[in-house]
Amino acid sequence: MTFDPVSLGLLAAVLLFAGLCAGVLAGLLGVGGGIVIVPVLFHLFGVVGVDGDVKMHLAVGTSLASIIPTSISSIRSHLKRDAVDKDLLKRWAWAVALGVVVGTILAGVVRGAVLTGVFATVALAVAVHMAFTTENLRLSDHPPTGWLKNLIAGFIGMFSSMMGIGGGTLTVPTLVLCNYPIRRAVATSSALGLIIAVPGAIGFVIGGLRAEDLPPFSLGYVSLLGLLLVAPTSMLTAPLGARMAHTINPRMLRRAFALFLGITSARMFYGLLT
Incomplete structure (x- = not known):
């Protein structure tokens, strides 16, 4: 090619x-940037002639790799404001990491259309929730504990790794439904994004080492060209987003989150139907 x-x-x-x-x-939404990177890469790879069987895997793997430096930059900004809930992070980390391993294994054996469908469906569900449910809706007075916490954290890790996102897409609304402040949820999900991205990216590299029809400058299912261009610029602007997260009205933050998810979902469904 x-x-x-x-x-x-x-x-x-x-x-x-x-x-x-x-x-x-x-920085703004705690989503690790994957909500933008995956659909952009998916369509770009299609435009330049990347085989349809691998372009979604390549988009997801490249997104996860680019999330690593972006998350580090975002975490540093949130830590300066003491916004990351370190206790919650410690309780959720291992279950999220285990879910990532499961999701990465599944992603390696399913077709690209399955990953696209997972991305579009989950993104749409979360967008509808954030756009049409009231801000005061709560399913619990506190974040889940015990086996339920492990189950939810595991599913967040699994679906996030299959979607190529940092986890904020699922972590933020989950915590908000459990009476958790959205700004603190955004900051803590940025840290969880790093836990998702590192093993996820490694898994997509390994899973794609024997894949055929990959474009030039690919390491497994990670496009080094995409990584080198996306990662530095995303690191540059992540602190700006983190500062904005602490100044924007929570209602506006919620609507912005839903808008980006809705656009992303529509683009991915369009890709499945054409």
């Missing part, structure tokens, strides 16, 4: 822009 200079330049420009947007969203 080859790229002419014009196509390569356009691809690079779009990737840089995606990285800038992803960084802001990582």
